[in-house]
Amino acid sequence: MKMLINEPNQVVDEMLEGYAAAFPRHVTILPQNKRSLVRAGAMRPGKVGIVTGGGSGHEPAFMGLIGKGMADGVAVGNVFASPPPDPILEATRAVHGGAGILYLYTNYAGDCMNFDMAAELAGLENIRVATVRVTDDVASAPKEQPDKRRGIAGSFFVYKAAGAAADQYLPLEEVVRVAEKAKDSVRTMGVALSPCYMPQTGQPSFVLDEDEMEIGLGIHGEPGVRRGKLGTADEVSAILFQSVLDDMPLQAGDRAAVLVNGMGATPLMQLFIVYRNIAGLLESQGIQVHQSFVGEYVTSLEMGGCSVSIMKLDDELAGLIDHPAETAFFAHRQGDAS
Amino acid sequence: MKMLINEPNQVVDEMLEGYAAAFPRHVTILPQNKRSLVRAGAMRPGKVGIVTGGGSGHEPAFMGLIGKGMADGVAVGNVFASPPPDPILEATRAVHGGAGILYLYTNYAGDCMNFDMAAELAGLENIRVATVRVTDDVASAPKEQPDKRRGIAGSFFVYKAAGAAADQYLPLEEVVRVAEKAKDSVRTMGVALSPCYMPQTGQPSFVLDEDEMEIGLGIHGEPGVRRGKLGTADEVSAILFQSVLDDMPLQAGDRAAVLVNGMGATPLMQLFIVYRNIAGLLESQGIQVHQSFVGEYVTSLEMGGCSVSIMKLDDELAGLIDHPAETAFFAHRQGDAS
Structure with a gap:
């Protein structure tokens, strides 16, 4: 398969640099891990921050979700691999406006583990974090085991609904309720x-x-x-x-x-x-x-x-x-x- | 090559039906030829109408150009083939708001011929039509023969500029001037x-x-x-x-x-x-x-x-x-x- 790439191991970093260079009015790369993007002019005091992320290779997901009425921060993993806790935590801090954070992501074992670790670390910094995992893929597990299902493209609707709720300055409990309801629908x-x-x-x-x-x-x-x-x-x-x-x-x-x-x-x-x-x-x-x-x-x-x-x-x-x-x-x- | 299609000869019509069904707030298929799309709620009196078109297979071009600040009508040809004059004329009539029409399209022999015929027919109906052909592809002819150059993706900028000028209710001469200037740039x-x-x-x-x-x-x-x-x-x-x-x-x-x-x-x-x-x-x-x-x-x-x-x-x-x-x-x- 022919590809327009340079060093295969640099594809994710170079993609992020290209994305941030192309859309400076939309996103900023956070400096510490260089693997998180947040909304340019990011944090809105009193608004629940929505942080997501996942492996690369699914573009425009997940970085394309950053914007008003959608997600505030995104942690970016290697191709098809979850991001580690550090960039998730960095994004969490950057978009925290005092009203808590929703970790909203698609349900894969690696993402669950890393976002849970980040949530624990955020808790130590007195940032309140709630979690909703999207499980829309009916092919990935039987109906009776919804929590074993993976999240795929239908996650867009869950981001849209939760992002709108947060944009309306609903409290964290309400944003979580909306995200759960959207996920179940x-x-x-x-x-x-x-x-x-x-x-x-x-x-x-x-x-x-x-x-x-x-x-x-x-x-x-x-x-x-x-x-x-x-x-x-x-x-x-x-x-x-x-x-x-x-x-x-x-x-x-x-x-x-x-x-x-x-x-x-x-x-x-x-x-x-x-x-x-x-x-x-x-x-x-x-x-x-x-x-x-x-x-x-x-x-x-x-x-x-x-x-x-x-x-x-x-x-x-x-x-x-x-x-x-x-x-x-x-x-x-x-x-x-x- | 595996494809998600039904009858190969129906791909364009079925695509248009799908597009109009998906975005009813944006576009309407015109009834006579069923090969033109116009803005839903189309004609704005006093605004220069921008009509474009070309072969299918370039999606989201050209139908994806329809919208406020961009094109008003699009005639859709078969895969990689110009639309005939009839759907171009039908779109022209539908978006004509009394201020004239700009035919703005990429420079291919078939499109030139068919848009020119449509312009002639529109003239017989007292609709004033001007034409600008986009020639941004530097690979298609030497610099000294710009009129032999084809139009490709850079046409987006010309649609954007001309569409903005028309959206600001500039007169036809001005919209043409802007389109020419954009094309040359x-x-x-x-x-x-x-x-x-x-x-x-x-x-x-x-x-x-x-x-x-x-x-x-x-x-x-x-x-x-x-x-x-x-x-x-x-x-x-x-x-x-x-x-x-x-x-x-x-x-x-x-x-x-x-x-x-x-x-x-x-x-x-x-x-x-x-x-x-x-x-x-x-x-x-x-x-x-x-x-x-x-x-x-x-x-x-x-x-x-x-x-x-x-x-x-x-x-x-x-x-x-x-x-x-x-x-x-x-x-x-x-x-x-x-």
Whole structure:
């Protein structure tokens, strides 16, 4: 796999330098570990700070989440590896405005361990930290074991809701309640068509035959739930849709937010063809789409494929999804096109 | 190449249906040809309408350009093929607010022919149409023949400037002047690492060896200026930067806007590594970056590679680049992160 990189071991640091250089009005690299980004002009006194993070290779996640109405700080790990506690703690201190901090991240063992250690260290500095882990990936564990599920692209909706709550200066307990509610309301199912390649080794994350797809991909190449012959966009998207629907209590008359997320190399043209079918399936079930999002939100380098995330909305969640937000990669204004 | 599509001949229509379904607050498909999109709530009386278009396969261009402060209407052709005059004319009528229309598009023979025919037909309906063709691709013809040059990702800056001028209700002559000035101030150079695959045939647009790159790619697989062994990101980006700089009068003390554009399959991580070097090269030349953009703006399906566009700014162009704009794919607010 050809790559536009320099030293393979420098890809993350050079990416961060490029990101901070490109968007100085949005983000600043913190000096101590050089592996945390915070909002430029960061800390807002009295606002709950939202800190996230995770491995690199999922861009625009997670650094692209930094912005008003979204996350305040991000700790950046190596490719597909959790950041250690130090940059998490550094980001925590930088965005602490006296109202406590929410650690909001996707549920992987390494991230859990490192964020928990950072939370303990923050506690010693009298910074109150709460934790919510996103577990939207229905393919990663059975419905009866939701805490074993991983977090993937549907996490975007949880960041959006919690970020909006914090932006409205709700107290930490309320931001946590919103994040938990958002987390419980979203499910994701993905499909991989082709692997990504690790910058350090050039090796593919998995191997698929020329006519094969893998349903239920993990965003680091984790095994899915089944392999099969690649079908049409309508067939594949119907499988993803049904897997999500089987897992959540969504019925006629409900409102939903939808995200069709590209894994990296799949053209937008194909994502819109997928969205077209998802929209039709939702309509046929009498479910109203309140907001939809199509594009690359959580990628796996140059993996081919996509995921479908659906969030069930009540009035509160709908309002939070509609709340204005702006990062270097995502902007949303209420009534924006009117 | 595996693709998430249904009937290969339906990819464009299904993509448009998906796009309009996903972003109903942004766009509407016009009913007659079903190949034009206009801003939802389209026509603003007294505002110059900006109509663009081109072949599909470059998403988010061109449909992603529709929005306040950018384009008003877009005619959508088949993959890598110009739209015929009919959808161009239909978009023209729909966005005509009495102040005339600017046809602003990238310079390809098919587009020139079809937009010119549409302009003639619009004239018969007493709609005043002016035309500006973007020619930012320095690889496509020598400096002495600027009108033979193609338009690629740098066109984004021309849409941004002209869209801002029209949003400020400048008269048609002024919008044309701004578009011409913007066009003359921007240059682009690209590199391809891997081809894209036509949905209808599954065939690659070109073939490169496993260690090869092509400098000066065309966004439809047109031949570049030279092939060579792929270097590091710093080496490759330095070649792109120098090619642009050799072609434009940019010197110490000047201000510039910069776009590092991904061709489709190249991860954002790599685009930021490229941007990092471009920013360093600009700084070393004493050129100040006023605004920078990194992401996928004009793609070629799943082609691998990127392009670097630089626009020289004076106060007028800087103000137009800073002017608020919002499409389904791009949002920009003055002082947005303050």
